[in-house]
Amino acid sequence: MKTIFESTLLVVDDEPEILIMLKKILNQAGFSSVLTADCCQQAREIFGAEKPNGVILDIMLPDGDGFSLMQEFRLKSNVPMLFLSARDEDENRLLGLGLGADDYITKPFLPRELVLRLSGILRRVYQPMLTPPSQDECLVLGNVTVNFKSGVVQARDWKKTLTAKEHALLKKLWDNQGNIVTSDNLCRCAWDDDLYGYENTLMVHIRRLREKIEEDPSQPKYLLTVRGMGYKLVKDPTL
Amino acid sequence: MKTIFESTLLVVDDEPEILIMLKKILNQAGFSSVLTADCCQQAREIFGAEKPNGVILDIMLPDGDGFSLMQEFRLKSNVPMLFLSARDEDENRLLGLGLGADDYITKPFLPRELVLRLSGILRRVYQPMLTPPSQDECLVLGNVTVNFKSGVVQARDWKKTLTAKEHALLKKLWDNQGNIVTSDNLCRCAWDDDLYGYENTLMVHIRRLREKIEEDPSQPKYLLTVRGMGYKLVKDPTL
DNA sequence: AATTAAAATTAAGGTAAAAGTAAGGCAGGA
DNA sequence: TCCTGCCTTACTTTTACCTTAATTTTAATT
Numbered sequence: 001m002k003t004i005f006e007s008t009l010l011v012v013d014d015e016p017e018i019l020i021m022l023k024k025i026l027n028q029a030g031f032s033s034v035l036t037a038d039c040c041q042q043a044r045e046i047f048g049a050e051k052p053n054g055v056i057l058d059i060m061l062p063d064g065d066g067f068s069l070m071q072e073f074r075l076k077s078n079v080p081m082l083f084l085s086a087r088d089e090d091e092n093r094l095l096g097l098g099l100g101a102d103d104y105i106t107k108p109f110l111p112r113e114l115v116l117r118l119s120g121i122l123r124r125v126y127q128p129m130l131t132p133p134s135q136d137e138c139l140v141l142g143n144v145t146v147n148f149k150s151g152v153v154q155a156r157d158w159k160k161t162l163t164a165k166e167h168a169l170l171k172k173l174w175d176n177q178g179n180i181v182t183s184d185n186l187c188r189c190a191w192d193d194d195l196y197g198y199e200n201t202l203m204v205h206i207r208r209l210r211e212k213i214e215e216d217p218s219q220p221k222y223l224l225t226v227r228g229m230g231y232k233l234v235k236d237p238t239l
Numbered sequence: 240m241k242t243i244f245e246s247t248l249l250v251v252d253d254e255p256e257i258l259i260m261l262k263k264i265l266n267q268a269g270f271s272s273v274l275t276a277d278c279c280q281q282a283r284e285i286f287g288a289e290k291p292n293g294v295i296l297d298i299m300l301p302d303g304d305g306f307s308l309m310q311e312f313r314l315k316s317n318v319p320m321l322f323l324s325a326r327d328e329d330e331n332r333l334l335g336l337g338l339g340a341d342d343y344i345t346k347p348f349l350p351r352e353l354v355l356r357l358s359g360i361l362r363r364v365y366q367p368m369l370t371p372p373s374q375d376e377c378l379v380l381g382n383v384t385v386n387f388k389s390g391v392v393q394a395r396d397w398k399k400t401l402t403a404k405e406h407a408l409l410k411k412l413w414d415n416q417g418n419i420v421t422s423d424n425l426c427r428c429a430w431d432d433d434l435y436g437y438e439n440t441l442m443v444h445i446r447r448l449r450e451k452i453e454e455d456p457s458q459p460k461y462l463l464t465v466r467g468m469g470y471k472l473v474k475d476p477t478l
Numbered sequence: 479a480a481t482t483a484a485a486a487t488t489a490a491g492g493t494a495a496a497a498g499t500a501a502g503g504c505a506g507g508a
Numbered sequence: 509t510c511c512t513g514c515c516t517t518a519c520t521t522t523t524a525c526c527t528t529a530a531t532t533t534t535a536a537t538t
Contacts, residue, residue, distance in 0.1 A: 080363075090349055090352075093349075093352060094349065094351055094352060094355065097352060097355035097356060097359065098355060100359070101359075102359055102363065103342075103356075110329055110332075110333065112333055113329075113332055113333055113336060116333065116336035116337060117336060117342075120336065120339070120340075120341055121363070124319075124341070124360070124363045124364055125363055149417075149418040149419065150417050150418050150419060150471065151419050151465060151468070151471070161465070163466065163467070163524085163525060163526085164465075164466065164467030164468050164525080164526095165467075165525080165526075167468070198527095199484095199485095200485095200527085200528075200529085201526075201527055201528080203485065203486065203487090204486090204487085204488095204526085204527075204528090205526085206485095206486090207486065207487070225484095225485070225486090227484065227485075227534095227535070227536080228483095228484075228536095402513085402514060402515085403514085403515095404514085404515075437516095438495090438496090439496095439516085439517075439518085440515075440516055440517080442495095442496060442497070442498090443497095443498090443499095443515085443516075443517090444515085445496095445497095446497070446498075464495090464496070464497090464524095466495065466496075466523095466524060466525065467494095467495070467524095467525080467526095
């Protein structure tokens with residue numbers, strides 16, 4: 001399936017004029033394949049034969065009710081289904097949703113709202129995957145890895161934790177990786193008051209950071225000093 | 240993630256009593272991790288930090304509107320979001336759904352309907368990724384086992400139960416196992432009002448938790464302090 | 479090479495965050 | 509109503525982290 005508009009939809013309602021209207025609305029919205037049924041029996045046949053990708057059900061049907069029909073279909077398939085009914089009592093809505101309906105729309109309804117809700121559901125179901133299961137983003141510096149979420153710096157055979165200030169500073173540098181971060185800006189992100197006089201303190205922290213990420217402090221490769229301006233974190237010193 | 244009830248939810252509304260009510264409703268329904276925010280700014284912070292699995296948004300907020308906020312969040316994530324608003328005009332519903340909301344619920348609403356609709360959406364979105372139902376998941380810390388469903392902490396020859404607060408806090412830490420959880424966030428998940436002044440109380444609870452899981456409080460191995468930031472639960476101290 | 483300002487290095491001392499402790503308060507159940 | 513268990517408050521003590529300050533090294537400028 002390419003887009004949700006190539007879904008096959010099944011609309012079940014006993015009023016012919018409603019069926020015609022719905023079909024028109026859905027076609028206009030871009031759904032090319034809309035099947036209709038006006039009773040449970042017909043709905044069952046189409047459902048079995050066509051395996052629709054979405055079902056819109058009225059509740060009152062001549063030869064049964066939509067609730068039972070939905071239950072029946074749910075046993076066979078996890079396809080998106082929604083109720084479209086004139087019955088707006090709380091109990092009915094709760095019943096319908098409780099049976100696993102993806103929505104419960106009451107008549108009269110806004111065509112555009114129906115389309116939006118239906119499209120939303122179909123999109124969720126047929127174009128689902130969000131959140132690519134991402135492992136925590138880590139900062140990798142040579143053999144050393146920094147995980148900001150856990151505040152851990154580690155290599156193969158050891159492990160250290162970052163203190164609050166170190167965490168703030170290194171994060172700031174990482175966020176601006178490759179660019180110069182002025183001492184002022186670094187101070188601002190680690191200290192609330194923007195008093196000056198933190199320059200020296202900052203240096204001490206930078207020193208500790210360098211130790212922690214195993215820099216040779218006299219020959220830093222990753223956490224570089226930019227004289228007169230600030231510091232810079234580079235991921236790959238060869239570049 | 241094992242079930243949808245382990246989703247982290249974010250509720251944004253400017254009325255404190257609504258927040259408290261929603262939190263209660265959702266907790267009762269089984270959602271264990273419900274965060275709340277009363278303005279856009281706070282919502283942004285939590286959204287960025289916690290990556291919630293579902294968002295419930297009011298439209299009228301003191302420092303902005305829910306529509307813009309949803310647009311903003313949509314750019315960053317495809318997470319399920321729904322509106323909960325007193326404004327029932329057609330245009331607003333269409334606008335909300337058009338921006339990609341998964342639902343638009345109007346106040347007053349039936350608690351059960353909210354829960355059904357939310358659960359339905361979450362199931363659609365996350366079900367495909369859910370792992371097959373396993374036996375009760377337990378947190379194992381050395382010789383001690385914590386069962387969150389029963390709230391029981393036990394070792395070979397003894398057994399204790401968790402209190403409500405302990406349960407909430409430990410659950411939160413477990414959900415973010417290995418990562419730093421700020422004191423703020425811990426407080427938020429255990430107390431409704433996000434008043435400050437819970438820091439001390441939090442500490443006392445942490446202390447009790449440490450006793451309960453048989454930590455040597457002076458040399459914790461599992462429930463670690465991250466000074467200036469918060470706490471962290473590690474499953475295996477050797478790693 | 480001399481000069482000088484910037485940055486690095488130390489180690490000690492200060493301080494705020496967290497731990498510890500105990501008593502008081504409050505709600506739910508008997 | 510009292511009782512019990514849980515939560516909160518308030519206070520002291522401890523400690524991990526941060527800051528300070530003095531000295532040394534480095535790098536840019538002349």
